[in-house]
Amino acid sequence: MxxxxxxxxxxxxxxxxxxxxxxxxxxxxxxxxxxxxxxxxxxxxxxxxxxxxxxxxxxxxxxxxxREPLQYLLGTVNFCGLELAVTPAVLIPRPETECLAERAWTFLAGLGGGDAPPTALDFGTGSGCLAIALAVHCPGAQIVATDVSAAALEVARGNAARHGVEGRIQFRLGEGFAGLPLEARFDLIVANPPYIPSAEIARLQPEVRDHEPRVALDGGPDGLAVFRRLAAEGRAWLKPGGRLMTELGDGQAQSAAEVFDTAGWAGVTVENDWTNRPRMLIAERPAP
Ligand SMILES: C[S@@+](CC[C@H](N)C(=O)[O-])C[C@H]1O[C@@H](n2cnc3c(N)ncnc32)[C@H](O)[C@@H]1O
CATH class of the missing domain: 1.10.8 (Helicase, Ruva Protein; domain 3)
Structure with a gap:
């Protein structure tokens, strides 16, 4: 043939x-x-x-x-120009997340002065895409990447090594912020957390619903569970002047902004992605 x-x-x-x-x-x-x-x-x-x-x-x-996703069959995906391995243990990095990555490395790279290197936490790193993009674009930065999934962290570690940044990313296994050293403080927390309302998962395409890790998708009954968590606990891990940047699901801008406003964060803003949809929330660490 x-x-x-x-x-x-x-x-x-x-x-x-x-x-x-x-x-x-x-x-x-x-x-x-x-x-x-x-x-x-x-x-x-x-x-x-x-x-x-x-x-x-x-x-x-x-x-x-x-209906296995093409990217799992090919074994790789391109994220911000970086080839990353993907397996069914990790969410397939999406193009909209590239916008968050660029916003995050622009902030981190712009932190001048100071003797200490800029630091960032990638909360829920999955394939490591955000942590690795930050490390590649901010050569002086030190990154910590957490995930509740040991299998995901293994993929992320391999991807970091593939791009020669494994020496500047510490991978930590843990639920929420539990895997972090108590004294850690960051200039930036970046996150693309699970944000799909639990009941909506059954209506997603089979590629996502049946093959991507549920823990990477399920944001609880209203999709906002991890945003509440980030809003309540994230500030304790930020340095003064530090920022939190998170991706949002479609239609979540207002409710997610309310979560951060109510929790007392400063300068809460929502920004559009490259397709002009409000898909990123940025907040500043509130005064203690
Ligand atoms: C939507 S995926 C994002 C992965 C990657 N950052 C990206 O943008 O492609 C969310 C990730 O958060 C992790 N995660 C979910 N709940 C978590 C929790 N409570 N604590 C730590 N990690 C969590 C999942 O295992 C998954 O890897």
């Missing part, structure tokens, strides 16, 4: 199974199997596939048709 025939058959099959952008997905899976950039396939339409290549592709197409 040729490259073109395989693409056509895989596309038809994925489309029948309700997979969106079926042709693109088929091409990406085939490019992965053949170890080539996707566009190279267009120069090789008449090339025949070996039996082994066909077997590998069939298995991946079968899994994609069962």
């Amino acid at each position: 040729t490259v073109l025939e395989v693409i056509q058959r895989s596309t038809d099959y994925l489309a029948r199974k309700g997979v969106e952008s079926a042709r693109l997905q088929a091409e990406l899976l085939l490019a992965h199997v053949l170890g080539r950039p996707r566009l190279q396939l267009y120069l090789e339409f008449e090339r025949g596939l070996t039996g082994t290549e066909l077997d590998r592709l069939r298995e991946l197409v079968r899994r994609r048709a069962a």
Whole structure:
């Protein structure tokens, strides 16, 4: 069977199974199997596939048709220009989170003066995407990254090593702030916490609902549980003048801002992401 025939058959099959952008997905899976950039396939339409290549592709197409996310099948994702490994132990980093990353490293890199290096806590690091982007863009910064999932931290550690920043990120296992050394204080807390209301998870796409870690999604009955936690406990971990920056779910801007206002945070603002949706909340440590 040729490259073109395989693409056509895989596309038809994925489309029948309700997979969106079926042709693109088929091409990406085939490019992965053949170890080539996707566009190279267009120069090789008449090339025949070996039996082994066909077997590998069939298995991946079968899994994609069962709605396993493409990124878990490919094993990597690009975040802020950094290639990161992803497994089902971690949330797949999303493009909207890149906006939070950029906002966070701009703040951290702008902290001038002082002898001490800038410090940041990545709360709920998952794949390590935020911590690693901060470390790469702020070469002097020291980062602590926490997660309640040991399996996620293993992926994050591997990603940090892949980008040569493992010496500046401490990974800490723990629920909430529990894994942190008591004396730790940060210039910045950055978080992309679970924020989907529990009852909405059943209505998500199967790729998310059935394959991404529930602990990375479930924000409690109204989706705001971890925001309340960050608002109540986060200030104790910030230096004077420190900031907390968190991603928000669609439609959560007002309620999340109320949570931080009520908890006494200063300068609570909501910022838009690159698609102009209010998806980031920034707050300053309140005076003690
Ligand atoms: C939405 S994912 C974000 C992962 C990554 N920061 C990103 O942006 O792709 C949330 C992460 O927070 C972790 N998490 C959830 N609840 C937590 C808690 N109570 N304490 C610490 N980590 C938690 C999850 O294991 C998950 O890795």
